[in-house]
Amino acid sequence: MTDLGRGATALLVVAALVAACTASGGSTEPPTGVCVKTDASNTVTLTANNLQFSTACIEAIVGKPIVIHFANQEAVPHDLAVYKDNTKQQPLGKTDVITGPNASATLTIPPQLPGRLYFECTIHTSMNGSLVVRGDAPAP
Numbered sequence: 001m002t003d004l005g006r007g008a009t010a011l012l013v014v015a016a017l018v019a020a021c022t023a024s025g026g027s028t029e030p031p032t033g034v035c036v037k038t039d040a041s042n043t044v045t046l047t048a049n050n051l052q053f054s055t056a057c058i059e060a061i062v063g064k065p066i067v068i069h070f071a072n073q074e075a076v077p078h079d080l081a082v083y084k085d086n087t088k089q090q091p092l093g094k095t096d097v098i099t100g101p102n103a104s105a106t107l108t109i110p111p112q113l114p115g116r117l118y119f120e121c122t123i124h125t126s127m128n129g130s131l132v133v134r135g136d137a138p139a140p
């Protein structure tokens, strides 16, 4: 390899390292644009497979009941519980434990004010995410 070639290779390695560090970030907030939005009737489908939920962020509409169709696609028992926040002090609703590969349950959460709720599988708490409620708060 020529000296020029070595220099270029070293530069590429440095550039790749810088890119890797920049991409990792340090925030626990999900990046914008990755939330799965509910439809016009504030309904969304969440699936469980390979010990993971299909998304770590659901975005719902303020002031309307939130309906989550929960489908378990594997032969491992899962449930879905929603709380006011990740302290889990205020439960808002929970499905039964269901075992796939073709099981489903529907969870309806009462209308919520804007904010960031928390959901998880109570059996595998590493399966969790945010339920973001967006919109203007309804008039009192």
Ligand SMILES: [Cu+2]
Binding pocket: 077, 078, 079, 121, 122, 123, 124, 127
């Ligand atoms: Cu689970």
